[in-house]
Amino acid sequence: MLTLFVVSACASGTGGKTAAGSTNEDAPVSASPTEKATETTQEEIELTIFKYGGVTLTNTEVETYFKPVEKKFPHIKIKLLDIPEGDPIEPLITAGTIPDLIFGGGYAELKEKDLIADLAPLKEKYGYDESRLKPEVVSAINQSSEGNQLPFSINLPVLYVNKDIFDRFNEPYINEVKTWDEIIGIASRLTRSEGGVQYVGIDLSPTRLGSGLSLDIIDPVTGQAAVTDEQWTKVFKTLEKLYAIPGFVQGEDYRHDDKDDVFYADQNLALYTHNLAQLVGPLEELRQQGVTLNWDFAPHPNFEEALGTSVEINVHRFAITKGGQYQDEAYQVLNELLSEEVQRLVSRNGRVSVLNNPELELEYGADIEVLKGKTIENIFKADPRELNAENANERKITKYIGEAAADLAIRGVDVNTALRTAADKINKDLETLGKTK
Incomplete structure (x- = not known):
């Protein structure tokens, strides 16, 4: 594997040579390193993405989010590898197929497997403005990945509510942040058998x-x-x-929530604790297929002393694979994903932006039909918690x-x-x- 990394590293693509952000008032205005790379690089290349660690990223999302990137870099095409969910990356590398980008995965585990490229030289070459990011995102990325992954979106947790079950048993909807004890009290009133169906309040x-x-x-x-x-x-x-x-x-x-489709397939679970990225997409696909479900969002609960926060922040992020052939181009692509244009698409299509721009939260889900009429504000009533140090x-x-x-x-x-x-x-x-x- 190490031999493959070394050989591939020797074939790495090239990029601009000027550090981003350097200025000289007396010198003529020149193109940025990113612009120079776009102007001078003519070879058409394909960057491949490997999903690692059970994260969700669909072909439709890749087409949506990377469309502005491919427009800016017309010589670069982005492809999501067609690998079964959960398959390991090591056999690919051993076989000589090194993906350019890794989406997801715990950094400690990826570092232990020696899969992560050092981003410091690329940041110096092409620039990286973390002042535009939410402070909690900066903290999470720097703490958990030594800055060697770039953020893409925040996967917020939320309570999904089956409103039909609440209506059936005359239980008021939840629009305020509640403690786990209060939620269990509600769940106890919704856990009952009726008409041959065993309803469960929450798992x-x-x-x-x-x-x-x-x-x-x-x-x-x-x-x-x-x-x-x-x-x-x-x-x-x-x-x-x-x-x-x-x-x-x-x-x-x-166990009543150990299947991803339990909320919309069985429809006997009143409250479902899950993340936005894992369920909004499937619910939209069902809507397109004509399957309807009467559901909404409720704020994420917690224990009394931590009320108003949810769980440790989950930042979906990309890494550049050590030994990848096009590391310069891959970095430029990842940096462009943090542009306001792309992050607006991220927010409007059901992911939470990493940019420190409240306006983008107001646009959350605007392009997703299944989110129309939902209580979107409930998603943001509990803030993510600071990330703990990761143990491999x-x-x-x-x-x-x-x-x-x-x-x-x-x-x-x-x-x-x-x-x-x-x-x-x-x-x-x-x-x-x-x-x-």
Whole structure:
């Protein structure tokens, strides 16, 4: 793999040589490095995108968002690789196919696999104005990726509401930020069986609840499990209340939101906690197919002490692949995605812009028919939380948090025992991985 990277790196494309932002009042006005590259580069090239880590990016979105980019750089074509969702990137590289751009993926994991190009020289060459970005985006990108990924959009969490279920049981819609305890109270009134259908008020993920308090799974100081403290206990006590609702746990079945289509396929889940990017697109596709669903947005809840915030910020971002053939061109394309023209398209087509421009939030979803008439303002009533430092091993041991929830729901295990068992499993895996301190 390293050999492939070295060989490919030697074939990297070239770009301008003047640092962006440098000026000389006595010198004649000259084209920017980006403009020079556009003028002088005639070779037609294709930049490929690999989706990593389960993020959503469709061909339609690529055509929409990259259209202004291809207009500015007519010699560059953008293509989303036709790879099955969740397929690993390593076999591609081993086979000699190195994608130019990686969309999504945890930086620590990508860095561990030596897949990330250093963007510092490219930023110096072509410029990068982070003052135009939302401060929380700048903080998240610099903290989580050492500045080696560029932001594209914010994937905000929200509550999706099945209004038909609320109407059926005479429950008022939710337009104010509520605590998780209040939401569970509402869910208890909506979890009932009627007409042969088992309705469920809401399902909750322990990791999403934990993210609402910015909780670590691995202690950043000790390198060991951090899941037995008071805060994680509060998370699992909340789950315990949910699982105690009559009709929620049905034998061995306690998960009601573990399928992406559960909200619009089964239509028996009253409240669905999910992100904008994962569900708005499918709902619009259903509308185009003539399938209607009476739904809306509610503000994202949290615990009392964190009310008004949602979960740790989730910034969808791009990286340039180490060893990619056209790194200069790839960087110019990514920088152009941060133009106001593209970011306006981002906002109007159902993603949240990373630019620090409130006007773009007012245009959110304007070009998406399925969002017309929805309570858009509810999306922005809870602010994303600051990102915790990422641990490369966290994705490998998160499964034990889910197992602890299962112990609680269907095996009758108490909260403290479930968390201690999870901690033991996490520490054992970390020891095997050689990452404990």
